[in-house]
Amino acid sequence: MRAFSYGRPDSVDAALRGVAGQPGTTTEAAVKFVAGGTNLLDLMKADVMRPERLLDISRLGLDQIEEIENGGLRLGALARNADTAYDARVQARYPMLSKAILAGASAQLRNMATNGGNLLQRTRCYYFYDTGTPCNKREPGTGCGALTGVNRIHAILGASDRCIAVHPSDMCVALAALDAVVRVSGPKGERTIPFADFHRLPGDTPHIDSNLAADELITAIDLPAEGFADHSTYLKVRDRASYAFALVSVAAALKLDGQTIRSARLALGGVAHKPWRDPAAEAGLAGKPASLETFREAARVLLRDARVQSHNAFKIGLAERAIVRALAEAAGVEHS
Amino acid sequence: MIAKPTIPDLLDRPGSQIGKPVSRVDGRLKVTGGARYAAEFNTPGLAHGYIVSSAIARGRILAIDTAKALALPGVLQIFTHDNRPSLPWFDRKWKDDDAPKGSPFRPLYDATIHHALQPIALVVAESFELARYAARLIHVTYEADEHRTDLRAAKADAFTPGKDKGGFQPPPKPRGDADTALAEAEVSVDLNFSQAVEHHNPMEMHASTVIYHNDGSLTVHDKTQGPINTQTYVCNVFNLSTDAVRVISPFVGGAFGSGLRPQHQLFMAVLAATTLKRSVRVELTRPQMFSFGHRPETLQRVALGARKDGTLTAVIHEAVQETSQNENYVEVVVNWSGQQYRCDNVRLDYKLARLDTHTPLDQRAPGAATGIPALEIAMDELAAKLGMDPLELRLKNYTDVDPNTGKPFSSKELRACFQQGAERFGWHKRSHAPRSMREGRQLVGWGMATGVWDAMQGQAVASARLGIDGTLTVGSATADIGPGTYTAMTQIAADILGLPIDKVSFQLGDTNLPMAPLQGGSWTVSSVGSAVKAVCDRLRDRLAGLAAGLNDGPLKGLKADELIFADGFLIARADPSWRLSITEVMRANDLLVLEDEARSIPYYKSQMQHALGTHSAIFAEVRVDEDLGTVQVTRVVSAVAAGRIINPKTARSQVLGAVVWGIGMALEEESMTDQRLGRFMNHDFGEYHIPVNADVHDIDVIFVEEHDDIVNPLGAKGVGEIGIVGVPAAIANAIYHATGKRLCDLPITLDKILGA
């Protein structure tokens, strides 16, 4: 850990003043917000992130979960992951989200972790964490260690030859499926970022994770009214029963007319640099009977461009099975 | 002083402390934070060290630029190979009690890099945070050489080691003609296995706090399984007299073998303390816990031949295991396969291949935990091919003598383990065919395996001090890395002198105490326990003599074996109303304290004539998700024959913990190497997976009755390792039963299940 200075703004304005004028995106920023600290502090201790200044936003408020006009819910950026997952409204109206959050980390971590922090948590790629190895995300231009190394947990979709890391969040996969909207405050006031546009693919700039600007603060995440409470699920596949990141995870949500699919949402975790959605796969489900065959076809479409590395070929088959399983579970279709 | 053989009714009488499920005597200290571990000893002016690790796997350091780091106020010194003080040249000065043949690793000795994450510098500063920060400012330039970390590639150059480590026995010569017998066998199996590298990863990171005294002497708080081993190492490497180095390590937060050898943080802390003449602490980080010894990667082949009735006609077991360039780490991997079952044609072969890695290190049941699963998975495959119940196949080839040596076992209640374990598990309800026990999308499978471990004893010395108030303090310089040594020794002492537990205390982890061997190999109860028994027997005899000599006393003229010691009294067997308290006996003899010391020496002669071992039968149930390949180990029954169980509560905990680790070995644990970098990559607890609570379901432990008067005077064999041996095989066999897939590469992660 390097020396850094510390401040604790007491209002959103003060927080924004603290980051005012910083160029670029939040990933590269020298002045960083710290919320639960469960990811940022670890990365600082490992010397992976080296902010010069930390602004502790844990006393800004922004920790409420409120009804909003569109009939949805507003999740405060500083509401804890645990409080969000156990909120009665979230559980009743967005069970897929609740399940996703509870599939992540451990009880202790979820008690500390905030919703805003969860969005901006960084990849768990081994090389990213080990400063003795090359990594384009940590040190642009040094090369991607994982590409020729141990890449069992790495991406099969949307990767580049600069970086094959995956986004580790569970919560974000459900948020992506729900079409959540990220509310952000910045020098020019408030703006909203559709969830699909929040995270980035690695491309030539793997050192940048998201499109949040360095002088912006996440204030909330808005959920639309539609929560797919009747037919949705979150399925996480991992190397042990708890406390491990997803090898593959699926947020699956359906609207059904009897046994016919009216509309579908499908988001994958553990396979790409961001929660992965595919309009073609979702559109292909609409109007079809809720059957295993339909689900298999959707999986094939979604995975049509998947590309594997030396150790992660299993992820394609696994993702396919997980998609079918999750959709079947969401639809209440007997899986045999 | 040789401990006397067990007097059965002394140990088994009602009210005896031995065999009781006594709660840990140090439990309260542990849960209240009163127990202090190596990194928790404090002293004013303590300086803190932080280790810099190598980025390359092999080559040379060209330069270490420490200027920026040294310029920070509060940074005291940065030690590298460039500025280290003079260190001994001869290998023997660097040897420790667990060192194999070769040249031990010497930290900061020269510019050579032998393995990735090798410690190459130590920053010492006024605070840990500052030292860590300064470490980041050090710039190292290397000249990298090509390295080899791929065992499969190195296998071609494998060689046959000699008797290169204490306790290691090379495989016995072949008996019969196994290859021909295999070729001619009515039924045969031939399987290849791999076992991934595992790191010990005890909860407590390795740490040493070295307190520097004005006279130049040191008090060393080290995470160690042998305080004397630590002391010897420090004295030899730093040319200090044993008077000048006292090691005090009362508590160890797990070790599993990682504390059998002095690790480099000890060297670093002593180096800094003696050079700076200041007290210094050095603690490793979790990633640095992957920078030293580990369970070696192993490639194996097991081929079995049998007649149609299940009689084994051929056993071939070959293993190639990694070692470092500088030492020949060896463990007994294949010999067990000649011992477990009756078979006339056996060929066992064990080889080493050198990698650019740190020397591997004993890890819970070293060798057996690797070799036995291969044998036991092969046995399961054979049973499947024969269409025979796997348990029946084992019984068919059961042996009461060790076929490797022809010696009878001193005791072997494995049949009872099979019988009681099977009954508890409900094994007879198993349907034979794979994939025959489905529940929805979950494939249920039942598997079994056997385990074996040596019952060993070493020499140890214990001292005892009995006060006139009937309080007894016993001590020996052993360790308690978690098994409950404090408790077991207290029970043994209390039992022999007939004292309540709370009148007895046991001291360990201090080089001022009498000699004890390393705590490892499941031999502490056997070795140190026998010494404790020996010294308490002496006190008992002396007390009896003192009581007998009291002319007007009720016990006049009675011999020791005519007395019972209970509740602080000496009581005549003939008439329990004839009694004297310990206090009365001592007062009448004008004694305030009674002190003694005794050494236990194994019954070498009778032990030489026998095979000594602990045995177990493990039954496991798994549920495998057919779509996703995830495995839940829903039930395990482990039936263990380990002689007399001193404390069924702590012994059960040992086996429980070992079964949990067995689940990890079977399904999760693996240090993954990036072959291009020659480096372990998943070096933290986020990505090096060990079982979590959600992975662990019902575990049932049975200790079967087993009497043994040969292993040691207590008849107790120790249970530290036996609990893990065989568990991975039982789980792998259950996975086969569930899925029909025979998986031989541990750990069996879900990708292997889906891919098979």
Ligand SMILES: Cc1cc2nc3c(=O)[nH]c(=O)nc-3n(C[C@H](O)[C@H](O)[C@H](O)COP(=O)(O)OP(=O)(O)OC[C@H]3O[C@@H](n4cnc5c(N)ncnc54)[C@H](O)[C@@H]3O)c2cc1C
């Ligand atoms: C061992 C371990 C296991 C885990 N397992 C899982 C898992 O299985 N699944 C999973 O999803 N997660 C897992 N996590 C990650 C955990 O969910 C994240 O660490 C947590 O959500 C981060 O939240 P935080 O509030 O602590 O963020 P912090 O660490 O405080 O911050 C993270 C980043 O977000 C930025 N930030 C925080 N709040 C804001 C804001 N309001 N506006 C702008 N920027 C902000 C910070 O500047 C920082 O860059 C695990 C973590 C650990 C340590």
Ligand code: SF4
């Ligand atoms: S995958 Fe990305 S994070 Fe991992 S080493 Fe490559 S560049 Fe770094």
